[in-house]
Amino acid sequence: MVLLDGKETSKKIQEELKEKVDQLKKEGKKIPHLAAIIVGDNGASLTYVNAKVKACEKVGFESTLIKLSESTTEEQLMKRVKSMNENPDIDGYIVQLPLPKHINETKITMAIDPAKDVDGFHPENVGRMALGMPCFLPATPAGIMELLKRYEVPTEGKHCVVIGRSHIVGSPMAMLMWRNELPGNATVTITHSRTQNLKELCLQADIIVAALGKAEFLTAEMVKEGAAIIDVGITRVEDTSKKSGYRLLGDVKFDEVAAKASFITPVPGGVGPMTIASLMINTLKAIEMKELI
Numbered sequence: 079m080v081l082l083d084g085k086e087t088s089k090k091i092q093e094e095l096k097e098k099v100d101q102l103k104k105e106g107k108k109i110p111h112l113a114a115i116i117v118g119d120n121g122a123s124l125t126y127v128n129a130k131v132k133a134c135e136k137v138g139f140e141s142t143l144i145k146l147s148e149s150t151t152e153e154q155l156m157k158r159v160k161s162m163n164e165n166p167d168i169d170g171y172i173v174q175l176p177l178p179k180h181i182n183e184t185k186i187t188m189a190i191d192p193a194k195d196v197d198g199f200h201p202e203n204v205g206r207m208a209l210g211m212p213c214f215l216p217a218t219p220a221g222i223m224e225l226l227k228r229y230e231v232p233t234e235g236k237h238c239v240v241i242g243r244s245h246i247v248g249s250p251m252a253m254l255m256w257r258n259e260l261p262g263n264a265t266v267t268i269t270h271s272r273t274q275n276l277k278e279l280c281l282q283a284d285i286i287v288a289a290l291g292k293a294e295f296l297t298a299e300m301v302k303e304g305a306a307i308i309d310v311g312i313t314r315v316e317d318t319s320k321k322s323g324y325r326l327l328g329d330v331k332f333d334e335v336a337a338k339a340s341f342i343t344p345v346p347g348g349v350g351p352m353t354i355a356s357l358m359i360n361t362l363k364a365i366e367m368k369e370l371i
C-alpha cells in the first residue's frame with residue numbers, strides 16, 4: 079500500500095511555486111496577489127482562511143485578508159466584491175463559504191469576476207471546465223488530480239466511484255476523472271444519498287473518492303482488494319486528549335481499508351493540504367488568466 083502523502087506533496091508544490099515567484103521577482107514582474115474575504119466568525123472557516131493566507135506568505139505571494147462582521151449585509155459584501163473585481167493589484171480572490179444565512183451565496187459567487195475566481199466556483203469556470211477550456215479548476219478536485227498525477231495512480235480505463243455530488247467536490251471530481259487526458263480517462267459512477275446499491279458499486283471500483291462528510295463511512299467490506307482510495311471527508315469529533323479538544327476523521331475507516339488498498343490518502347494530511355496547494359497554483363495562474371477569460 080502506498081500512502082498518498084498530501085502534506086509532503088503540498089510542501090513540494092509550495093517550494094516549486096516559491097521558485098517561480100523568485101523568478102518573477104528577478105524579472106521585475108508582478109507578484110501574484112491573493113485576497114480572501116471572510117464574513118462572521120465560524121471557527122473552521124477562520125482556520126481554513128488563515129491556512130490559505132499563511133501558505134501565500136510562504137511561497138512569496140502577496141495576500142490580503144478581509145474579515146467582515148457577521149452582521150455584514152449582502153449589499154455591503156457585494157460592494158467589497160465589486161471593488162475586488164476592479165482592483166488591478168488583486169489577481170485572484172476567494173469569498174470563504176459558507177456565508178451567513180442572510181446572504182445569498184449564489185448571488186455573491188456570480189458577482190465574482192471569473193478571471194479572478196481562483197476557487198473556480200463561478201458558473202463560467204464550471205462551464206469552461208466541462209468543455210475543457212482554460213479555466214480555474216475547483217481546488218479540492220484539482221488537488222486530488224495533482225496527487226494522482228504525482229504518485230502515478232493508474233486512472234485510464236479504471237472504474238472510479240465518486241461518493242457525493244456536491245458542486246465543490248463530488249460533481250467536479252467526476253468531471254475531471256472522465257475527461258480525455260491523464261490523470262483521467264476513467265469510467266465514472268457518481269453516487270449520492272439516494273443511491274441504492276452503493277456497496278455493490280464500490281466493490282466494483284478501482285478508485286473510490288469518498289466525499290460525503292460522514293465519518294468512517296467507507297469500511298473494508300465495501301472495498302475491492304487493490305483499490306485506490308481518496309478520502310475527502312473532514313469531520314471534527316470531540317477528543318479531550320487533544321489540545322484543540324477535537325480530532326479529525328475522514329469518510330474512510332482508515333486502518334481496515336488501508337489493509338486492502340493499493341493507494342490511500344490519510345486524514346489529516348491527505349486531500350486537505352492539496353486543496354491549499356491548488357489554490358496557490360490557481361493564484362499563480364490568475365496572472366495569465368486575464369488574457370484567457
Ligand code: NAD
Pocket residue numbers: 218241242243244245246247248269270271272273276289290291292310311312313349350351353
Ligand atoms: P455536501 O454535504 O455538500 O455533500 C455531500 C454529498 O454526499 C451529497 O451530494 C450527498 O448526496 C452525498 N451523501 C450523503 N450521504 C450519503 C450516503 N449515505 N451515501 C452516498 N452519498 C451520500 O459536502 P461537501 O461540501 O461535498 O463535502 C464533503 C466532505 O468533504 C465534508 O466532510 C467536507 O468537510 C469535506 N471537504 C473537505 C475538503 C478538503 O480540502 N479536504 C474540501 C471540501 C470538503
